[in-house]
Amino acid sequence: MIIGSRPTKFQVVVDKNQCMLCGRCVENCSYNVFRMEPEGIITNTRNCVACHRCISQCPRDAISIKERPCDYRSHPVWTAQIKENIFKQAESGKILLGGMGNAGQYPILFDHLVLDACQVTNPSIDPLREPMELRTYIGKKPKQLEFIQTPEGDTSLVTELVPNLKLETPIMIGHMSYGAISLNAHKAMAKAVSEIGTFMGTGEGGLHEALYPYQNNMIVQVASGRFGVDVNYLERGAAIEIKIGQGAKPGIGGHLPGEKVCADVSCTRMIPEGSDAISPAPHHDIYSIEDLKQLVLSLKEATEWKKPVFVKIAAVHNVAAIAAGIARSGADAVVIDGFRGGTGAAPSVFRDHVGIPIEAAVAAVDAKLRKQGIRNEVSIIASGGIRQSADVAKAICLGADAVYIGTAALVAMGCRVCGTCYRGLCSWGIATQRPDLVTRLNPDEAANNVKNLIDAWTLELAELMGAAGINSIESLRGNRDRLRGYMLDQSMLDVLDVNAIGA
Numbered sequence: 001m002i003i004g005s006r007p008t009k010f011q012v013v014v015d016k017n018q019c020m021l022c023g024r025c026v027e028n029c030s031y032n033v034f035r036m037e038p039e040g041i042i043t044n045t046r047n048c049v050a051c052h053r054c055i056s057q058c059p060r061d062a063i064s065i066k067e068r069p070c071d072y073r074s075h076p077v078w079t080a081q082i083k084e085n086i087f088k089q090a091e092s093g094k095i096l097l098g099g100m101g102n103a104g105q106y107p108i109l110f111d112h113l114v115l116d117a118c119q120v121t122n123p124s125i126d127p128l129r130e131p132m133e134l135r136t137y138i139g140k141k142p143k144q145l146e147f148i149q150t151p152e153g154d155t156s157l158v159t160e161l162v163p164n165l166k167l168e169t170p171i172m173i174g175h176m177s178y179g180a181i182s183l184n185a186h187k188a189m190a191k192a193v194s195e196i197g198t199f200m201g202t203g204e205g206g207l208h209e210a211l212y213p214y215q216n217n218m219i220v221q222v223a224s225g226r227f228g229v230d231v232n233y234l235e236r237g238a239a240i241e242i243k244i245g246q247g248a249k250p251g252i253g254g255h256l257p258g259e260k261v262c263a264d265v266s267c268t269r270m271i272p273e274g275s276d277a278i279s280p281a282p283h284h285d286i287y288s289i290e291d292l293k294q295l296v297l298s299l300k301e302a303t304e305w306k307k308p309v310f311v312k313i314a315a316v317h318n319v320a321a322i323a324a325g326i327a328r329s330g331a332d333a334v335v336i337d338g339f340r341g342g343t344g345a346a347p348s349v350f351r352d353h354v355g356i357p358i359e360a361a362v363a364a365v366d367a368k369l370r371k372q373g374i375r376n377e378v379s380i381i382a383s384g385g386i387r388q389s390a391d392v393a394k395a396i397c398l399g400a401d402a403v404y405i406g407t408a409a410l411v412a413m414g415c416r417v418c419g420t421c422y423r424g425l426c427s428w429g430i431a432t433q434r435p436d437l438v439t440r441l442n443p444d445e446a447a448n449n450v451k452n453l454i455d456a457w458t459l460e461l462a463e464l465m466g467a468a469g470i471n472s473i474e475s476l477r478g479n480r481d482r483l484r485g486y487m488l489d490q491s492m493l494d495v496l497d498v499n500a501i502g503a
Contacts, residue, residue, distance in 0.1 A: 006084060006087055007068065007069075007070045007071055007072060007080075008045045008046050008048075008068075008069065008070065009048070009049075009050075009067065009068060010045060010048040010049075010050050010065050010066065010067055010068070010069075011045055011065070011066045011069035011070075012033055012034075012043045012045050012048050012054075012063065012064075012065050013043075013063070013064050013065075013066070014034075014040070014041045014043060014062055014063055015062045015063075015064070016040055016041075016062075018060045018061065018062035019040065019041055019060060019062040020059070020060055020062075021036070021040065021041065022059060023036055024054075024057045024058060024059070025041060025054040025057065025058060025063060026041070028053045028054060028057045028427060029053060029054050029427065030053075030425040030426070030427045030432075030434070030437055031047045031048065031049055031051070031425055031427070032044065032047050033045070033047045033048045033054070034054065048065065049418040049419075049420045050065055050067070050416065050418055051416050051418045051420075051426070051427045051428065052065070052416050053427035053428065068080070072084075085348070095347045095349075096347065096348045096349070097345050097346065097347060097348065097422050098345075098346060098347075098348040098351050098352075098419055099342070099343065099344055099345060099346075099418075099419040099420055099421035099422055099431070100248075100342045100343070100407060100417055100419045100421070101247070101248055101339070101340040101341050101342045101343070101351065101384065101385060101407065102248070102339045102340045102351055102352055102355070102385075103348075103351065103352055103419070104352040104353070106357070108340075108357075108385070109357050109359035109360065109488075109492070109496070110359060110385070110387075110390070110391045110394050110395075112485060112486050112487055112488050113359070113394050113483050113484070113485060113486070113488075113496075113498065114483070114484050114486055114501065115390070115393060115394065115397075115464060115467070115468060115482060115483065116468060116481070116482045116483065116484060117467040117468060118467065118468060118469035122469050123469065124466055124467050124468070124469055125465070125466040125469060125470070125471050126466060127462040127463055127465070127466040130466070130471060131471065132462040132465060132466065132471055132472070133471060133472035133473060133474070134168065134169050134170065134458060134461065134462060134472075134473055135166065135167065135168055135473070136166075136167040136169070136170040136401060136402050136473050137164040137165065137166055137167070137379075138164055138165040138167065138239075138308065138310075138332070138333050138379045138381070138401055138402060139162060139163060139164030139165060139308040139332040139333060139379060140162045140164075140308075140332050140376070140377055140378065140379075141164075141376040142159050142161065142376070143376055144159070145157065145159045146158040146159045162308070162332065163305075163306055163307055163308050163332075164308060164332075165199060165219075165238060165239055165308060166197075167197070167198050167199065167402060168196060168197030168198060169196060169197070169198055169454060169457075169458040169461075170392065170396060170400075170401065170402040170403060170461075170473055171198060171392060171402070171403055171405060171454050171457055171458065171461075172193070172198050172199045172200060172201075172219075172381070172402060172403070172404050172405070173189050173192075173193060173198075173199070173200035173201065173404065173405055173406065173409050173450075174200075174201050174337075174341075174383050174404030174405065174406040175201030175202065175203040175204070175219070175221050175241065175243070175312070175404075175406075176201070176203045176344075176406060176410075177202070177203025177204050177205030177206075177221075177227075177256070178202070178203065178205040178206065178207075178208050178265060178268055178269075179203075179205045179256045179260050179261065179265045179268075179269065179277065179433070180203060180205065180256060180260070180344035180345075180421065180431065181203075181344070181410075181421075181430055181431050182426075182429055182430060182431070182432055182433060182437075182438045182441060183208055183210060183264065183438070184429060184438055184439075184441040184442075184443045184446070185410070185413060185429070185430045185431075185441060185443075185446070186202075186208065186210075186211060187210060187211065187443040187447070188413060188441070188443040188444075188446035188447040188449075188450060189409055189446075189447070189450055190211050190214035190217065190218065191214065191443065191444070191447035191451075192409075192447045192448075192450035192451040192454065193214070193217045193454075194214045194216075194217045195447075195451055196451055196454055196455065197217075198217070198454070199217050199218065199219050199238060199239070200217065200218060200219065201218075201219045201220075201221055201241060201404070202218055202219065202220050202221050202237070203221055204221050204222075204223035204225060204227055204243060204254060204279060205227055205228060205256070205265065205268060205269050205277075206227055206228020206229070206233060206268040206269050206270065207220060207228065207233055207236055207237070207268070208264070208268045212236065215236040215237065215238070216238055217238060218236070218237050218238060219237055219238060219239045219240070219241050219310070220233055220234060220236065220237030220239075220240055220241070221240075221241045221242075221243050221312075222234075222240060222241070222242050222243065222295075222299065223242075223243040223254065223279050224243075224253055224279045224280050224281070224282065224283045224284070225253075225254070225277060225278065225279035225280070227269040227270065227271065227277060227279075228268055228269050228270050230270075231302055234299065234302055234303050234307075235303055237307065238307065239307050239308045239309070239310060239332075240299050240303070240307055240308075240309045240310070241309070241310040241311070241312055241335065242283075242292070242295060242296070242299070242309065242310070242311045242312065242331075243312045244283070244286070244292075244311060244312060244313045244314075245312065245313045245314030245316075245337065246312070246314055246337055246341065246343065247314050247315055247337030247338045247339050247340065247341030247355055247358070247383065247384035248337075248339070248341050248342060248343035248346045248350070248351050248355075248384075249314075249343060249346040249347065249350040249351060249354070250314035250315075250316050250339075250350070250354050250355045251281060251314070251316075251350075251354065252281045252346075252347070252350060253278065253279040253280045253281040254277075254278070254279035255276065255277070255278050255279070255345060256276065256277035256278075256344070256345075257276060257345075257422065257424070258274045258275050258276045258277075259274075259424055259433075260424050260432075260433045261273055261274055261275055261276070261277060261433075262433045264433075265433060283295070289325035289326070289328065289329055292311065292325075292326065292329045292331075293328075293329040293330055296309050296311070296329050296330045296331050297330055300330070308332035308333060309330070309331050309332055310331060310332060310333040310334070310335050310381070311326045311329070311331045311333075311334055311335065312334075312335035312337060312383075313326070313334065313335070313336060313337070314336075314337050314339075314341075314355055315336050315337060315338045315339060315355055315356045315357070315358055315360075315361035315384065316355060316356060316361075317356060319336060319356070319361045319364060319365055320364040320365050320367070320368035320369075321368070323336070323365040323368065323369065323378070323380075324368050324369060324372055324374070326378065327369060327374050327377045327378040328374070328377070331378060332378065332379065333378055333379040333380070333381055333401075334365070334378050334379075334380055334381070335381040335383055335404065336358060336361045336362055336365060336380065336381070336382060336383065336384075337358070337383045337384045337404075338355065338356070338357050338358025338359070338361055338382070338383065338384030338385050339351075339354065339355030339356060339357060339358075339384065339385075340357065340358065340384050340385030341358075341383055341384030341385065341406065342384075342406045342407040342410075343421075344421040344422055344431055345421065345422030357385070358382050358383065358384045358385055358386075358395065359394070359395070359398060359496065360492075360495050360496065362380060362382045362395060362398045362399050362400050363398045363399060363480075363495060363496045363497055363498075364495065365380060365399065366380060366398065366399025366400075366478055367399070367497060370478075375478075379401040379402070380399055380400045380401050381400065381401065381402050381403065381404055382395040382398075382400035382402075382403045382404070383403065383404035383406070384404075386403050386404070386405050386408065387408060388408075388457070389456075389457040389458075389460035389461050389464065390460075390464065391403075392457060392461055393461055393464045393465070393476070394483065396473065396476050396477050397476060397477075397478070397479050397480060397482050397483045398478070398480065398483070398496065399477065399478045400477070401477060405454075408453065409450050409453070410430055410431075412446075412449045412450045412452075412453040413428070413430060413441065413446040413449055413450060414428040414429075414430065414441070414446070415428060415430050415431075416428070425437070427440070428440060428441060429441030468482045470482070480496075480497050480498050480499075481499075483496075483498045483499075484498065484499055484500065484501045484502075484503070485498045485499065485500050485501065486500075486501050488500070
């Protein structure tokens with residue numbers, strides 16, 4: 001039985017009075033929406049994903065896109081998306097995939113938290129005239145420092161300090177693998193973080209030779225598939241991250257379709273060209289905190305104890321207990337990825353229904369580590385749904401030392417968040433390996449955009465700190481007194497450990 005035609009998601013209209021038949025829309029659309037016919041430009045609306053490439057390239061502004069011109073009959077339970085998903089699975093019998101982060105209608109906790117500001121008796125600080133310390137160190141911190149007086153009268157530090165990453169801003173770029181995104185996208189972000197003095201993750205796809213010049217600002221990842229992992233790879237990173245879970249798909253592994261495994265990706269990942277790159281859900285040598293500790297120590301020994309080791313986990317209900325175990329495993333930082341964390345491809349049912357928000361996860365982990373007296377043993381990096389500088393400030397107030405951004409960096413390079421990354425047809429040259437599409441992204445221009453974004457957020461963060469009467473990131477970290485909850489129930493305020501507005 002054939003299910004009838006479904007309503008289109010978008011309607012693409014070409015104004016024939018404006019169109020000059022230049023054909024740029026035909027050339028630029030990788031989804032085959034447009035075709036040139038004797039009577040003019042003809043559109044296949046069903047193929048449109050609203051990537052806006054056609055609109056950006058049209059010299060006469062002749063193209064317009066409208067969302068859902070014809071919808072399903074409305075119903076409070078059987079929504080348009082639910083019915084569409086059923087139709088698709090009835091036809092295919094397969095798991096539905098989606099890109100980016102959680103698309104569910106959940107409240108965003110960041111938007112229900114407001115930052116406090118100083119007034120008269122505790123004056124604010126002007127960041128243009130007063131020094132603001134945004135430098136951040138990621139790694140273990142000693143509980144106390146011991147010094148000795150030398151015979152010459154000098155003071156010498158006795159306490160041995162373990163390696164930390166020095167960030168000039170508490171904003172890093174998270175892990176997106178080569179394969180999931182293009183080499184030009186990787187180059188752009190690597191160049192940006194190198195100029196700023198922060199770091200980016202390689203993702204689980206290895207480190208391409210073209211990124212070796214930026215290796216001092218790269219965090220190499222070790223995932224369950226161990227793609228591209230060898231001693232050379234580990235030694236090139238400034239830090240190493242063990243990926244246990246991912247916010248967009250907690251409890252399951254990764255999958256890069258074989259169509260994206262070109263010769264270059266094959267070489268970098270050390271897998272056959274054209275083969276699917278599948279990372280299983282569990283690491284087959286990790287089934288306990290003790291097993292994790294063995295891997296942490298092995299990675300440190302392989303790199304002569306010169307590099308910090310992070311552990312990345314998805315934000316789930318028992319995240320605080322897991323993080324406490326990670327702190328005792330010898331890891332230097334725990335990365336917590338909330339359920340709005342982006343991805344190239346995930347089963348939609350996982351992306352939209354599994355995991356918890358980063359705001360609650362960070363607050364719970366910070367509280368647990370403080371309660372157990374081991375907060376200094378591990379840094380906290382918040383990831384998944386960081387959209388603006390205010391989110392950065394609020395995440396740090398809740399207990400994070402620094403944040404990872406991902407989707408925001410892609411948007412700065414031109415991403416329209418159309419959510420079809422897994423198809424490999426990205427019209428902007430970001431989530432694709434097709435040579436003709438990859439060349440559309442200029443890595444130098446994209447690097448400048450990413451750098452500008454992080455610079456702007458850093459300036460805004462300094463302004464927010466000054467308004468709160470705080471002149472260093474260390475004083476902002478875990479400072480919940482600078483936050484107030486708005487339209488949050490008491491149970492949520494208790495989880496966040498934040499007072500209500502007016503309190």
